[in-house]
Every structure is written in structure tokens, then in C-alpha cells.
Amino acid sequence: MSLDWIYWAISWILLLWHSAWDAIGVSEGQVLGTNWTWILAIIFLVVTLRVILFPIFVKQIKSQRALQALQPQLRALQEKYKGDRETLQREMMELYRKEKANPLMGCLPIFLQAPVFIGLFHVLRRLDPANEGKTRYGWSVEQFESATHARLFDVPIAAKFGSSAAELARLDTSGASVKILAGVLVLIMLTTTYLTSRQMILKTGWAEDPQQRMIQRLMLYGIPASLLVSGTIFPIGVIIYWVTNNLFTLAQQQWVLRKYPPPTTANRLPRPGETRRQPSGAARPGTSTRQKEAAKPAGRFGRAKTTAGQPQKPAVDGRALAPKPGAKPVNPKKGRPAKRQG
Numbered sequence: 001m002s003l004d005w006i007y008w009a010i011s012w013i014l015l016l017w018h019s020a021w022d023a024i025g026v027s028e029g030q031v032l033g034t035n036w037t038w039i040l041a042i043i044f045l046v047v048t049l050r051v052i053l054f055p056i057f058v059k060q061i062k063s064q065r066a067l068q069a070l071q072p073q074l075r076a077l078q079e080k081y082k083g084d085r086e087t088l089q090r091e092m093m094e095l096y097r098k099e100k101a102n103p104l105m106g107c108l109p110i111f112l113q114a115p116v117f118i119g120l121f122h123v124l125r126r127l128d129p130a131n132e133g134k135t136r137y138g139w140s141v142e143q144f145e146s147a148t149h150a151r152l153f154d155v156p157i158a159a160k161f162g163s164s165a166a167e168l169a170r171l172d173t174s175g176a177s178v179k180i181l182a183g184v185l186v187l188i189m190l191t192t193t194y195l196t197s198r199q200m201i202l203k204t205g206w207a208e209d210p211q212q213r214m215i216q217r218l219m220l221y222g223i224p225a226s227l228l229v230s231g232t233i234f235p236i237g238v239i240i241y242w243v244t245n246n247l248f249t250l251a252q253q254q255w256v257l258r259k260y261p262p263p264t265t266a267n268r269l270p271r272p273g274e275t276r277r278q279p280s281g282a283a284r285p286g287t288s289t290r291q292k293e294a295a296k297p298a299g300r301f302g303r304a305k306t307t308a309g310q311p312q313k314p315a316v317d318g319r320a321l322a323p324k325p326g327a328k329p330v331n332p333k334k335g336r337p338a339k340r341q342g
Helices: 004-024 036-069 071-080 085-099 105-125 141-148 165-171 175-204 210-233 236-259 264-268 289-294
Strands: none
Touching: 004 036, 004 105, 004 141, 036 071, 036 105, 036 236, 071 085, 105 236, 165 175, 175 210, 175 236
């Protein structure tokens, strides 16, 4: 299957924003060693994508809320089918279908952004003086040459941490400056990728569903770890896109989580391997009233008000002692033994 349509779409948006910033009056020349028209074009490619995906992002949050509401039922299923994994998975899928909750919805925005990343990676990888005169995807010769020589702090955005000596010579840059800037950007990319997943998990809690929890672990630890290696082959322009996307995601998630706060119970979900703690002073389920009283701390002078082994006086109902209507009054003095005389 040809991906040319993705390359054409990414190129169109990128060139549109470049032309827009050029028309506004942003200089094509370098300021602080940076060609801001191309840097801003990459940044606003992210803005365009996130605006388009915002409704899907809201659906993602709503799906996560639905999953959080199902946590008690999921725990009950896990207890009921503890030794039968196949039946447990079937019952959980039936519960998801019945309640219209999708545990894979959390990965949908990432899947939708993947084609954009692939398209931008391909387009920026072609920014090489060796490809001059071989413009594609709607680029003019002038635009191609301008983007090929575009720089961020005097480092070409087409360079990468693992650029060969021949590539560095064609881009007219040094390997040390490229490695320093690319290394810093890769670390920022890795950190912000971790923070975007951590922010969501801290607010919504770890999922009870093993499949959903595995996805959370993958997003929290697996993706940042993979970027530590794959980031060396990304052009600097692609890393700028990724970092901008992460910062936009952090801000967007913070706004959505404030507007649609998660249930309070979700914040108390234990992390993997952690046991659920009883709050201090809370009685365990099944504790009787007498045991609760016995568990109370000692009084001021070291005595407990009641103890578990001490019999308690039954409460006396005053209405039972009152005379019935029409009954003769009883003389309390009558019937007492007379006092002995001396």
C-alpha cells in the first residue's frame, strides 16, 4: 500500500504554515542561528493535528471514565473466575460490550498520530543537498533548498544524532554540534513522553483489567525506553515535532482532567504489586460493633471505655417502667422488710 497520500498531506500542511509565517513577516534569515519560519511550521503542524484529534481525545477520556466506573465489577469477576483465565476474559469482554467501554480507546490517539509521524519523518529525511532537483510532494526547488539549509541554533534540522560523515559534510555542519543538540532534544523527548503517560495514570489510577494495565505499563516505560535508541535516527525536525506534541498533550490533558475530574475512587487504586491499605482508624469489613468499641484507643487515664470481654449493660427503656393506664399505683415503700428494733 502506497503512503504517498500521507507524504502529500504532511507536505501540504507544512508548506502552508511556512507560507503563512513568511506572509506575516517572519524573516527567512537566521535569528539566534535559527530559521524560525520552518521551526514554526513544524510546531503548527502539531497544533493542526491536535485540533483535528481533539474530539477523539475527549472520547478517550470518557472511555477511561467508563472503565473506572466498572472497576468494582471487574474486581468481582476476577475474584469469581480467579482460576479460569479464559472465562474471565470472556466475561470481561461481555461487560465492556454491555457498558460500551473500550479498553483500547486509550491508544487510539497514538495510532492516529503514527501516520503523521511517519510522513514527517519521510519528508524531512529527504532534506539532503544530494536530492536537490528531485523535489516531490508539491515542494518547489526554492522551498526544498530553504528547508534543507534551515537550522536550529546553527544545526540543520535535517541532521540527526547518527548522521554519517558524508551527510554532515553535505549539510555543512560538525558532528559534535549535531550530537549535542540532538542528544539534549532526545532526552527532552524521552522525559516529556514519560510525563504524558504518568500524568494520566496518576489522575485515573492503574487499571484493574490486566490487559489495560499492560497497555499502561507499555506507554509509561516501554515507549520512552524505545525512544532512547530510535531517537538517534530521527532528524532534528522530527524530534522538534515530538517534543512539541508532548508539551501540547501535557497542557491538553491538564485542562481536560480539571474539567472532567476522575472519580475519587480511581485515585486510590493500588499500583502493580501494591496491596490496598486500610485507612487509619477504619474498621475492617465484618467487624462487629463490640469489636469496634474494643478497638478504640485508651482514655485519658489509660483506661479503655469498654473492652471486648466485659459484658455491657443492656439499655433500659424508660417507657417499659411507666405504669399502664388504669393500673393501681404501687407504693414503693410497701413490701419492704421492716427495720429491726435494736
